[in-house]
Amino acid sequence: MVPQSRILIVDDVVDNIRVAMNILKEHNFDFSFATNGADALRLVNEHPENFDLILLDVMMPQLDGFEVCKQLKTNPRTMDVPIIFLTAKVDIDSVTKGFALGGLDYITKPFHAAELLARVKTHVDLHQAKVLLKYNNIALEVKARFEQKRLLSELEESQKEIICVLTELMEATSDETGKHIRRVSESAALLARYHEALTDEDAHILYHAAPMHDIGKLTIPAEILHKPGRYDDAEFEIMKQHTSNAFGLLNWSDRRLLKAAAIIAHEHHEKWDGTGYPRGLRGTEIHIYGRIVALADVFDALSHSRRYKTAWSISEVVEYIKNLREKQFDPYLVDIFIQHIDDFIDIAKIT
Template sequence: MQIAIIDDMPLNLLLMEKLVAHEAGAIPHTFVDASEGLKWCLDNEPDLIIVDYMMPGLDGLEFISRVRERHPREEVPILMVTANSERTTRYEALSRGANDFLTKPIDKHEFAPRVHNMLKLRQAHKLTRDRADILAEEVRKATADILQRERETIVRLARAAEFRDPETGAHIQRMARYSALIAEHLSQPGSFVSDLLLAAPMHDVGKLGIPDHILLKTGALSPDEREIMKRHTTIGYDILKDSASRVVQLGASIALSHHEKFDGTGYPNRLSGRDIPLEGRIVAVADVFDAISSSRPYKQAWPIEKAVDLLLDGRGRHFDPDCVDVFLDNLDDVIAIRDECADD
């Protein structure tokens, strides 16, 4: 236990140092110069400060005020030693942050138990603080474990839909990263960007509810089949909507809205403009770009230039203009993601 003793009288310092030394585990640090004592107290975390009231230059009241700017009352106890028995002095010392008082001349029978009691309180505070830190760390670890399990479940859910669809795992990686790129350059909060990166792969989870003869059909869909295929948006929403997870709730919104069009001609709810959730507008750009610029068993990949032309043609009609603009402004990063997450 580190104890700072500040008194301009060397004899008093020596006496208090000897008395403090009787306390088990106590290490006294004595200062005849109040300014030097203050500097040590501000640069360190003492377990107890014993300070004289009447000192030249920096008196005990000002000393306490300066210490309390660095060490709150509940953390570091301060014991003031004074020959002044006036109540006003004590009231002022208490208001500035003193915890207890000793009156000169020092009585060792009073000094020892007061120091002992204050150090015991300090030990209890440190123990409580350490326990709180340990508990906070355990909570952090448990929360991280829960988040990791949540992410694993989300990835597995997205892959379950992927196994029923002739798209690749690389597709959901690319479109998720494209989505995060767009969100970041739209100046969205970091939490939204990271959540979107996890939620975007769930955009087509509703395809789990689409019959194979429609989902895997290589030819053109009939009008009735097309209407059934469109249901994957509402099916995905119904699968995800009641989750307590913020990321899964975001996935539900994406599943429902990523086929809406900016001009109101999309599905399932024919929303338009800013009525379409931002996450749906973002994923629409990312998903379509990756779908047309990637090879599938039933089609060849479009050249990047042609895919860019499609986005420009659909700007303001199919796609949110802002999303298209930031996507194309960062096309070098898009191509880097495409190359890094290639299908092979």
């Protein structure tokens, strides 16, 4: 038994309180007492956690034990404190009423020392066991939540590592540069942060998933992928397959970063007016992540030189994107882009 278990004895007859205390005092209990119901309620309401048991007289003036029990059991702060009724009333109606109100036991007056001690010890031990179980359950729940958070964090780090490896492989085998990939990620995350319907979590996801937008190019034959001139119709059809191929490569995972990467890779060549590929999606049929990366990718690709093209000026790129509002690009995203153009220009300067 935990040392100094505290018992509240409530009785309007002081001699009854003394008798109970004398019986229980040698068994490691600490005591409080009240001689009326109002004082008992005040003591318990002030510090309900201090009491392991209440010995409660039934017949008291003004506020009887039944009413005290009722008030304690209807208060969420005090409802778990166990109550044993002390009474000379042993008729079935009184006993039934006491149990119905939430009392755990009855002890009749005059007290029998062995009975009082046995019942008190039993209910104190039960109460402390319940408190300990509740504490342990809370501790286990906190530990489980922490462990779940840790595992999710580790899974996300694993996803980031997978994305990093695949991105490096893409850089080595295509015309995508690490700087381009970083700039697209920064621009995509910035568009998400300015989008009033998206959250910081969306921005986080886009930042880490956007680098995979062209991962499907790994599946395109090198002679087509690195062709210096324009594609003919047959070659372009093969090139377009990089979107669907990427989706097939990544869509096996239910993890949020890889799932987002699959969506982005699949839909970032769709166009607002439905003329894009691979599925000809239109407007909001295109996932918002795909719409965002589509704009970020075009902005960066046009504003930087590639081996087959020279860089456009920022003003030319901005004009191009404005002209394709509601055609290639989500009009709301274009408005965000124009409104915060200086921020996107700063990203474009990353070298």
